[in-house]
Amino acid sequence: MSATPGPREVPPVTLLESRFTRDDLPRLRMLVEQYADHQGLTEPRRGEFIVAVDAVAVNAVEHAGGGGTLVLQRGNGHLACHIHDLGPGFSADVIPALAPGLDGHAGGRGLWLAGLLTDELTISAGPGGTRVTLAVRLPR
Template identity: 60%
Template structure:
């Protein structure tokens, strides 16, 4: 489901506005990136931040595919002045403690580069346990 371009992107109520909801697999990652970019543009995320946002979403979606059963679910919403993406998977789960503080490789870690990058470029990153697997939520302010 994509956002309806006939509806205004601005919603003063602050109520969540669903822009995109879909399941994905590895094969669908390129299309997912395009849809996230389109929705982010429509929601008003600046071009420079949009590239970072799409990169961050792609890193988390790719992690879901590679480490959590080959598929995931994405929910992209505008909530007030923030663009939020929630990716859910059915893997073994993990916590935010695994996100490296330094660029992986500098601290001896061999994994976690995508999580580290996502934490670096977004305004908010949380990891919680889902009913099965992990729920990773990342967000950027629109203004």
């Protein structure tokens, strides 16, 4: 008796890779929106994803040396955006558990918002900078 193989994981496909600074943010939002639309992400989910990506990119500009690199990928039914910067890094515990401003934290709004608007938010930090990954499920 042989087992039926499950769905194979397919390596992610890179749709967009772009370095950015503050001046690039409007163009970056437009490009991510176009790619998200082309991949079938519909409103209002597409708009939420754009807001989340923008919040994390703005954090990279404001807190990590003025910019970073954005990589947008599709894989296994998800649209994922990876934002890497060369900032000093932090840990996920900086994201306030309550709404910003209600828990005594002055910051964390961008990551807090991104966490609310996406299906997955992961943060990895180290000597080479910080990488924030945002992902949303694509409609079938």
